[in-house]
Amino acid sequence: MRPSGRAPDEMREIEIITNFTKHAEGSVLVCFGDTKVLVTASVEERVPPFMRGKGEGWVTAEYSMLPRATHTRGSREAAKGKQSGRTQEIQRLIGRSLRAVTDLKKLGERQITLDCDVIQADGGTRTASISGAWVALRLAINGLMAKGLIVEDPLPRKVAAISCGIVNGAAVLDLDYIEDSGADADANFVLIEGGHIAEAQATAEGATYDEEGLLRLLRLARIGCDRIFAAQDKAVGA
Amino acid sequence: MRPSGRAPDEMREIEIITNFTKHAEGSVLVCFGDTKVLVTASVEERVPPFMRGKGEGWVTAEYSMLPRATHTRGSREAAKGKQSGRTQEIQRLIGRSLRAVTDLKKLGERQITLDCDVIQADGGTRTASISGAWVALRLAINGLMAKGLIVEDPLPRKVAAISCGIVNGAAVLDLDYIEDSGADADANFVLIEGGHIAEAQATAEGATYDEEGLLRLLRLARIGCDRIFAAQDKAVGA
Amino acid sequence: MRPSGRAPDEMREIEIITNFTKHAEGSVLVCFGDTKVLVTASVEERVPPFMRGKGEGWVTAEYSMLPRATHTRGSREAAKGKQSGRTQEIQRLIGRSLRAVTDLKKLGERQITLDCDVIQADGGTRTASISGAWVALRLAINGLMAKGLIVEDPLPRKVAAISCGIVNGAAVLDLDYIEDSGADADANFVLIEGGHIAEAQATAEGATYDEEGLLRLLRLARIGCDRIFAAQDKAVGA
Amino acid sequence: MRPSGRAPDEMREIEIITNFTKHAEGSVLVCFGDTKVLVTASVEERVPPFMRGKGEGWVTAEYSMLPRATHTRGSREAAKGKQSGRTQEIQRLIGRSLRAVTDLKKLGERQITLDCDVIQADGGTRTASISGAWVALRLAINGLMAKGLIVEDPLPRKVAAISCGIVNGAAVLDLDYIEDSGADADANFVLIEGGHIAEAQATAEGATYDEEGLLRLLRLARIGCDRIFAAQDKAVGA
């Protein structure tokens, strides 16, 4: 039995509130149960130095936990003067995941930055961030298309991410904090609408797992991402 | 006529939603119109080095704007590796304002940190932060008193803050972003329930002002803070 | 009775020594009693990025305490790798105060940086800095006008600053360190020749104050600034 | 045909030179073809703050590329004043991988740091680092056991890591730089002697992959790690 009473392949409630803030070109509050992340998409009509002159755009992400998103207060990275390795690892993952479904040529020479700020954490903040970031990116691109700045849709497919893991010997989907902190193995999958994998990351904590374990986790992830794809569709009115 | 159509002494709608997040000992979302700040109060059973062994507590604050709280995206301070002078100035002001109404001896040797994270900005983020921080602090102290960790109330009075300024020659209350960016003079007052001043800061931008101008701004601030005191009372169920 | 034996509205001796160092376009040692600040004005024929192409100039300031300007040695900010919040707050105040009396259009596309380095501290370092910075700026602008680089005077009025406070219940002018560290309320006023206010900042420490208190402090500040204006005139030979 | 002329499941030559430097408790130069990493294991009789008083040890890693390990010179992280996200991600992976096979209780309250400095890079620097780090750790632990400081072996199993990827549609093992920079998908597997997985990380670059693709990569990784386990055995004289 899971602490939350959920079935092994049961996700927490997903909520994606669009236009949560008013200034950004795309803005959502994405909730996977008690995990709540504010994601904004900001469009800038310039690209970073390494992309200049290629006639292509760029999609990047930044990630942060508010200091008291967690059970005990963590120190503020701006006050410490540097981002942790964990933060950098997560924001690199979010950026790669979104770029995996974006046609940078069709985006044109502009950059879209996805800011993922965790308001409240209860496990799965990086997967909620990726899943919500797709909606924010979709909204921002819709805006650019509505203004005629982009002609062909550079974002033809959805991307979603979900965590799963092995807890007390059983493979479970969408771990909350309690499960996550005691998991034997912990995985994050980033899946693309249609069945392909953009990213798979699985880590053994204490115990290890084998090929069969990896496949079981992947199958759970497919179940979870189908749920998220539906919620994304609903959020963008598709 | 003000851009928002408000009367000179008319505030924007104030909303203070308590328990906005679940982990913090005190948590509010405070809204002054479109300005929205998440404030959490975190209790730690230790004090900073300079306060050790005095038998007193400490109240401090940190402040941050989410990168896209504003019209155009600002760079993330954690990514730049340092907090701006503006950020530091504001968080010092918030901390002083709350300490002005807290009896540190009665608080006991513990620290309460008020994290003020601006979700959406439309002028007056520092004054909304102070006003909301009082509610978060009140909730955290109520919790400590309910557990018997504090016997005598260390927070007998309320504190609130409001901006006012001279815009197109007229003194107005609670400036939004449009007014703020074109103001001739810009002031922030931190007032204590009962009429005393904790902080007064008035800056001429372009034009200057005289003693009479300063007094007019102060009188507007009294009107505004009375409104905020009422909203604070309502939020904490007083 | 004040520790120094001064009357409540009595300032310390003001001394402004011009051309204290030889390289800067303007250079003064300003002394308010035992508080001694070296201020230099450096002219550069370029403006910061945010001012480029506007046909206007810029005036900015930097502030620092020498490590042993104080009773006990403070750590060197260059060695710690960052400027404190206090330092940044003060240098922002100095810059704003000088810009309040400078016509940036008449200055032309050049920047003048006012470096305020506190050689010895005994209270009031920021107000001495502002008061001395005006003299250094005046000297630098005189030089530019003498060379024909500026035609119309961009600095038609003087600016001065002074601290005042409530100590043992009495409003007093120009606090020294002993008074400052025990003050109930502490204010800094930046006044413009002719009577207008550029900045007013008043903070309650422990006790608070009311409108009448604020006005009494402002009236003392007027007395002080008149003294400083006279000293500035004498220093520049006006 | 692969650029190197290798078969799809053919690794580059592996060389592990022990005692490459003389001061460290364990030291190896590990070469996967032209990728050369110097790994040292340093034993310290103290643990980091978060592990104190638990009666357990800690194993951690740091990773760095020499500036000219690569085709064009990269800037030195010490000179830039911070480690890149990539560096931090890799050193976190190395540390987790080694801890996956270390019994921290049996290690006792001491820390072993594995410094992985890339002398020359030609793809696969993180997997060569992990594979070499196991040998350096083994040597350091052998030394502690020989001195009687550790009684029971805390490192009963080997760990190895290898990259594989999909290049021009074909799954290939142990990518060199040319293959890596043009791969459709890129994966790193950390495998434990006996068949279990410690870490699996697979990223699509441009193209994506499916379950079958993931399994094909994992099978290649098993072939590669068996080769590495043999080289590790030879290096430590097992």
Place this chain on the structure above:
Amino acid sequence: MRPSGRAPDEMREIEIITNFTKHAEGSVLVCFGDTKVLVTASVEERVPPFMRGKGEGWVTAEYSMLPRATHTRGSREAAKGKQSGRTQEIQRLIGRSLRAVTDLKKLGERQITLDCDVIQADGGTRTASISGAWVALRLAINGLMAKGLIVEDPLPRKVAAISCGIVNGAAVLDLDYIEDSGADADANFVLIEGGHIAEAQATAEGATYDEEGLLRLLRLARIGCDRIFAAQDKAVGA
């Protein structure tokens, strides 16, 4: 002929004003011609971590140029967030030079920090700093001895430093900025009263020099340091 009209072995006027500031245990303004350095000695009753528990004291130094000590304004190291290599090199040299004449055992477990802040630069700032730092240290130690905190004098000998160089083929003493910037070789000698060398640093700039050149520079340095020793004696009333 030297630009200043001085003879090759002629120093600039040396002035050492003691008690230039009032808080420090030792304080001097040392002038070598137009080079002016404020040096303070600060006594702290604790030693840095690497010296704890040895029953010995420590003498260290910090060095900084005020931004406009030079012909054109240099950026402030505190604002840039790090000390330059030049600054660190100089402050390490000052510290070593003073420790060369201090008996750390007799000093007892306390630290004396010598802060050398260059008010105005015209060549030779490091040598003026060392020469003035000795006086500040002497004054601080005299104070400790007068209070009975130190019994035996830990500073029995003087130390002084001077620059010399080869300019237009001729060896000259005490280079000012014009000579320094065009010198073929540039040397700094730190000499101890009685004739021994604490430090010798000679650098060829463009041209090089030989053994005879090095000896000629050393002989000039002896002439200069004798002059400085006399000025130090006069300053401390010896």
Place this chain on the structure above:
Amino acid sequence: MRPSGRAPDEMREIEIITNFTKHAEGSVLVCFGDTKVLVTASVEERVPPFMRGKGEGWVTAEYSMLPRATHTRGSREAAKGKQSGRTQEIQRLIGRSLRAVTDLKKLGERQITLDCDVIQADGGTRTASISGAWVALRLAINGLMAKGLIVEDPLPRKVAAISCGIVNGAAVLDLDYIEDSGADADANFVLIEGGHIAEAQATAEGATYDEEGLLRLLRLARIGCDRIFAAQDKAVGA
């Protein structure tokens, strides 16, 4: 008797292995006994900002110790976020020494960076770095000349460096770590083929030395550098 059994004027074995790594334009592993430094020369077709538009090139150096190059592990500068004063002092010395023998005009508008990474330390790392850097620079320049990018040789003479010191009262050449840590005086000389001095740095540690001591050290340095010049010739096949 020296700990190593060497005669006072006897150097350790010198080994210079060229082409130690494959990507750099010049690459050597230089060994002075157990001190081993990897030096690479990287050519870039641009110069730093302060050299632009002069029609001249630049030669610069960076230096680093691998964390476990030494007896006990030192912390990694990239992880600490800054280079130590010692590191900066050494890399400035290496750069100056190489520039002393390079004709920057003949080099053309390009920069050559010499990265000196100490693999293993046993005293004399800076002098081994300089001596090896000359070989790496020579190889890089040979490559530029072979491609016809440089016509006239900008490096007509060799430069080498060696440490010497006074240990137990005796002047000795090429100190290893044991001697270095107990030396009374410690000197580094950078000598140019033909007999001139580029740099001389001599520091008394505890004891001091006189003119005769300085000359004795310089004579030892000549013996050492002649040995190094021969090894350099052999390495480059001259």
